[in-house]
Amino acid sequence: MAKSFTIIPIASAATQASVFAQEPDTAWHKAGRGNLPFLADIMQRPLRDLRISVTDRCNLRCTYCMPREVFDKDHPFLPRAELLNFEEIERLARLFIQLGVQKIRLTGGEPLLRRGIERLIEALAKLNTREGKPVEIALTTNAVLLSQKAQPLKDAGLARITASLDGLSEETFRRMSDSNVPVKTVLDGIAAAQRVGLAPVKVNMVVKRGVNDHEIIPMAEHFRNSGVVLRFIEFMDVGCSNGWRMDDVVPAREVLEQINSRFPIRQVDPNYSGEVAARWHYADGSGEVGVIASVTQAFCHECTRARLSTDGKLYTCLFANSGADLRGPLRAGATDQMLSNLVTGAWRLRYDRYSQLRHAATEQPGKKIEMSYIGG
Numbered sequence: 001m002a003k004s005f006t007i008i009p010i011a012s013a014a015t016q017a018s019v020f021a022q023e024p025d026t027a028w029h030k031a032g033r034g035n036l037p038f039l040a041d042i043m044q045r046p047l048r049d050l051r052i053s054v055t056d057r058c059n060l061r062c063t064y065c066m067p068r069e070v071f072d073k074d075h076p077f078l079p080r081a082e083l084l085n086f087e088e089i090e091r092l093a094r095l096f097i098q099l100g101v102q103k104i105r106l107t108g109g110e111p112l113l114r115r116g117i118e119r120l121i122e123a124l125a126k127l128n129t130r131e132g133k134p135v136e137i138a139l140t141t142n143a144v145l146l147s148q149k150a151q152p153l154k155d156a157g158l159a160r161i162t163a164s165l166d167g168l169s170e171e172t173f174r175r176m177s178d179s180n181v182p183v184k185t186v187l188d189g190i191a192a193a194q195r196v197g198l199a200p201v202k203v204n205m206v207v208k209r210g211v212n213d214h215e216i217i218p219m220a221e222h223f224r225n226s227g228v229v230l231r232f233i234e235f236m237d238v239g240c241s242n243g244w245r246m247d248d249v250v251p252a253r254e255v256l257e258q259i260n261s262r263f264p265i266r267q268v269d270p271n272y273s274g275e276v277a278a279r280w281h282y283a284d285g286s287g288e289v290g291v292i293a294s295v296t297q298a299f300c301h302e303c304t305r306a307r308l309s310t311d312g313k314l315y316t317c318l319f320a321n322s323g324a325d326l327r328g329p330l331r332a333g334a335t336d337q338m339l340s341n342l343v344t345g346a347w348r349l350r351y352d353r354y355s356q357l358r359h360a361a362t363e364q365p366g367k368k369i370e371m372s373y374i375g376g
């Protein structure tokens with residue numbers, strides 16, 4: 001019989017309060033990279049990546065993320081005053097970096113809808129890791145506004161971009177994104193990003209069985225020889241509104257078999273430990289594809305990602321149902337040390353491994369947070 005499970009909340013109010021009052025934490029692990037101590041969670045995973053959701057709004061309504069029936073005109077999107085402002089984001093980012101973060105990804109919702117996003121990137125791009133290297137700033141976008149934004153983003157210091165595109169035919173794209181945006185708009189955005197040197201551009205394609213799986217080969221064919229790294233993502237049960245069923249998931253293995261039968265591929269090593277995509281090269285040298293098998297081959301054991309929601313809550317898992325509020329203390333005058341202690345306390349209690357446990361679940365843990373709010 002399958003076991004039920006519960007996800008341990010990252011920090012109870014009591015824990016938060018005590019951590020908040022703590023003195024600087026001296027119990028860090030001493031064997032970090034470059035001999036710097038590193039912060040580890042219960043499963044010994046360091047804190048390396050920070051995803052920041054800069055808006056919970058979007059100009060598309062992808063059925064797997066923001067279905068229109070739920071995210072309609074009556075949906076309670078966050079009022080402006082509840083969003084972290086750029087100064088607040090920068091301050092928190094600095095603290096995360098001091099705790100070991102090396103890479104920051106801006107996401108959402110649709111991050112290019114956040115007015116003045118270039119100013120935020122400019123500030124973040126000036127930050128250095130604890131080892132003294134520039135922090136890598138990346139951004140994930142649906143690329144609808146990318147044609148006009150690519151150059152200013154590059155000028156502001158953005159290093160890399162990931163664009164999302166779920167098919168090349170207008171019909172498939174309309175079905176997946178529930179919008180009338182032409183595919184060409186997205187392709188033009190991707191081309192603009194390449195032109196200004198936001199390379200290598202990655203393109204994410206979420207694959208849903210019976211909806212866009214017939215576009216796997218056309219997408220592979222289109223992006224071969226282009227310098228773009230195409231990555232196929234398994235449809236995930238994130239949030240509570242996308243009607244996820246296991247039957248809708250096309251396992252990454254099946255995607256790879258399809259591609260290999262048309263364009264032979266061979267697996268290559270990850271670029272770094274903890275990379276979520278498994279990488280494959282076309283045998284004829286025409287480029288790279290990847291798969292993100294978050295459902296069928298969970299990679300929780302090496303997950304080093306923290307997420308900062310649009311309104312300043314820290315989530316230690318994409319599938320969490322609660323987060324530690326950083327905005328409240330920050331606006332109430334907390335010192336950097338107090339805020340750092342909150343992050344440290346939450347990370348040290350982290351035991352999240354939702355994707356590994358998914359198959360053992362007989363019941364869903366409480367209400368999961370929507371991806372557009374927590375940041376994809």
Ligand code: SAM
Pocket residue numbers: 058064065107108109110111140141142143162163164204205206233234235236237238242371372375376
């Ligand atoms: N709006 C931007 C975009 O679409 O690229 C950034 C935010 S979006 C939430 C980030 C990524 O999450 C996108 O590549 C999107 O395809 C992916 N995503 C959203 N919902 C998903 C789901 N249920 N399963 C798998 N991937 C999903």
Ligand code: SF4
Pocket residue numbers: 058059060061062065066108109110142164372
């Ligand atoms: Fe918007 Fe991105 Fe979600 Fe699609 S996946 S609805 S583009 S936030």
Ligand code: SF4
Pocket residue numbers: 299300301303304305316317318319352353354355356
């Ligand atoms: Fe990380 Fe949670 Fe995803 Fe596992 S389920 S890889 S812990 S975000």
